[in-house]
Amino acid sequence: MADPESDRPLVRAGPISAWAVEGLPEVAAGEDLGRLALEPLGRRGLLAGDVVVVTHKVVSKAEGRVFPLSAFEPRPAAMTLAAALGQEPEMVEAVLRESRRVVRAESGVLITETWHGLVCANAGVDRSNVGGGETITCLPVDPDRSAMRLRSQWLAMAGGGPLAVLISDTFGRPFREGAVNVAIGVAGMPALSDHRGLRDGQGYELHASTIGSADEIASLGELLMGKLDGLPLAVVRGLTWSGPEGGSAPLLRDPERDIFRR
Amino acid sequence: MADPESDRPLVRAGPISAWAVEGLPEVAAGEDLGRLALEPLGRRGLLAGDVVVVTHKVVSKAEGRVFPLSAFEPRPAAMTLAAALGQEPEMVEAVLRESRRVVRAESGVLITETWHGLVCANAGVDRSNVGGGETITCLPVDPDRSAMRLRSQWLAMAGGGPLAVLISDTFGRPFREGAVNVAIGVAGMPALSDHRGLRDGQGYELHASTIGSADEIASLGELLMGKLDGLPLAVVRGLTWSGPEGGSAPLLRDPERDIFRR
Numbered sequence: 465m466a467d468p469e470s471d472r473p474l475v476r477a478g479p480i481s482a483w484a485v486e487g488l489p490e491v492a493a494g495e496d497l498g499r500l501a502l503e504p505l506g507r508r509g510l511l512a513g514d515v516v517v518v519t520h521k522v523v524s525k526a527e528g529r530v531f532p533l534s535a536f537e538p539r540p541a542a543m544t545l546a547a548a549l550g551q552e553p554e555m556v557e558a559v560l561r562e563s564r565r566v567v568r569a570e571s572g573v574l575i576t577e578t579w580h581g582l583v584c585a586n587a588g589v590d591r592s593n594v595g596g597g598e599t600i601t602c603l604p605v606d607p608d609r610s611a612m613r614l615r616s617q618w619l620a621m622a623g624g625g626p627l628a629v630l631i632s633d634t635f636g637r638p639f640r641e642g643a644v645n646v647a648i649g650v651a652g653m654p655a656l657s658d659h660r661g662l663r664d665g666q667g668y669e670l671h672a673s674t675i676g677s678a679d680e681i682a683s684l685g686e687l688l689m690g691k692l693d694g695l696p697l698a699v700v701r702g703l704t705w706s707g708p709e710g711g712s713a714p715l716l717r718d719p720e721r722d723i724f725r726r
Numbered sequence: 727m728a729d730p731e732s733d734r735p736l737v738r739a740g741p742i743s744a745w746a747v748e749g750l751p752e753v754a755a756g757e758d759l760g761r762l763a764l765e766p767l768g769r770r771g772l773l774a775g776d777v778v779v780v781t782h783k784v785v786s787k788a789e790g791r792v793f794p795l796s797a798f799e800p801r802p803a804a805m806t807l808a809a810a811l812g813q814e815p816e817m818v819e820a821v822l823r824e825s826r827r828v829v830r831a832e833s834g835v836l837i838t839e840t841w842h843g844l845v846c847a848n849a850g851v852d853r854s855n856v857g858g859g860e861t862i863t864c865l866p867v868d869p870d871r872s873a874m875r876l877r878s879q880w881l882a883m884a885g886g887g888p889l890a891v892l893i894s895d896t897f898g899r900p901f902r903e904g905a906v907n908v909a910i911g912v913a914g915m916p917a918l919s920d921h922r923g924l925r926d927g928q929g930y931e932l933h934a935s936t937i938g939s940a941d942e943i944a945s946l947g948e949l950l951m952g953k954l955d956g957l958p959l960a961v962v963r964g965l966t967w968s969g970p971e972g973g974s975a976p977l978l979r980d981p982e983r984d985i986f987r988r
Binding site for chain 1: 737738739740741742743744745746830832833835845896899900901902903904905906907908917918919936937938939941942943945946948949950952965976977978979983984985986987
């Protein structure tokens with residue numbers, strides 16, 4: 465008989481050790497990130513049960529998602545919105561092309577729902593000025609697939625697994641100051657832990673019964689990688705998980721069930 | 727001359743090790759949590775630079791913030807809201823007493839701004855059924871002060887510090903499924919890291935320039951403590967920080983600047 469508990473996704477931690485991976489060379493468009501990372505990852509190696517957190521920016525670069533800002537010829541909708549927000553029309557055009565819906569556009573802030581279903585500022589588009597030209601970096605087209613591909617390249621190093629790979633980005637949040645890292649791509653582990661209906665040791669019912677475990681692991685990745693050191697990879701050791709995997713989709717709230725998107 | 731950078735709060739991580747603390751006895755109202763935790767914390771000890779994450783529930787219990795549900799005689803506003811939401815009037819009364827403002831009340835969900843300025847479901851009030859009677863657990867009255875008091879009790883074990891203590895709770899989030907732990911009380915470290923105006927190793931401007939570091943550490947605490955094991959303490963080793971401390975207040979977005987509270 466099937467164990468109904470086996471369908472419950474759960475992520476647990478024993479004692480954890482975690483570190484940023486040093487020594488990844490500069491990654492250019494079209495380069496094989498998974499292969500480039502083998503040597504740096506191999507310095508400490510991977511074990512079964514490890515989770516590798518990868519910042520989306522290095523994935524986006526490898527996948528050729530960096531574009532000159534001037535490539536985004538603003539259409540009328542972007543012109544209007546840019547004027548209202550006090551932003552550059554080309555940047556707003558890029559954000560709108562990455563989005564299926566504007567969630568908020570006010571006080572200079574443009575929050576959209578991306579084609580992936582992510583809700584974040586500027587559709588995750590980062591603007592930068594590298595080598596004199598304005599460029600933008602867009603999110604990977606399919607971060608779950610990016611994570612799956614990296615996982616398959618690193619699996620042998622982890623003795624065949626279990627091994628999980630998370631692609632992270634840094635998102636602001638309603639109500640709270642300070643952005644935190646979340647998981648926009650998930651491979652090899654469940655994204656959520658489902659504690660619904662369970663009770664803790666003292667018989668308390670668990671009021672927050674679904675936990676965004678992959679987001680919490682991505683946040684640990686942010687602490688390790690920082691923002692200044694340019695370290696796009698971190699390894700977290702000591703987690704265990706069970707239950708079905710399903711990419712990052714379980715972390716996306718159905719817009720129809722979201723009281724903040726109505 | 728003063729270094730202007732010294733005013734910048736920054737939290738960094740080297741390699742991290744982290745674990746849940748086992749062996750804390752059941753804590754009853756009025757008991758000295760800080761003293762009760764000395765022996766369990768002492769098994770592995772504390773070092774300068776450690777961060778201790780404490781779930782709010784054990785703090786609330788020690789501080790006598792557990793009440794019988796029947797103590798909350800519903801007033802008319804609670805009766806009306808409870809009927810609209812399909813919730814129990816006593817529970818809604820308790821939530822309203824803990825709140826200065828209702829942020830959303832729809833689809834069975836009651837999100838308020840607490841007297842602390844936290845925005846969360848049910849003002850952080852947890853309901854439970856222990857020993858046959860319905861009880862509720864409210865957030866600590868002043869979680870920063872609770873964190874400070876615990877820190878002062880544990881400081882000697884950490885050789886006089888630096889030592890930080892975070893009080894955590896599990897909050898749901900707009901747009902994303904899965905709750906995550908955040909820091910509702912902070913002592914001994916800055917709550918945010920401020921990277922504004924800085925550039926990363928590749929010259930990219932940092933688009934998410936203020937990071938909710940204490941929330942990210944609290945999220946790591948959740949992974950370690952889980953929801954089922956009843957382990958209310960975790961230690962994170964390997965962080966460093968600089969800049970001014972200021973409790974948890976820097977994590978609270980000013981309602982006037984919050985486009986999701988208008």
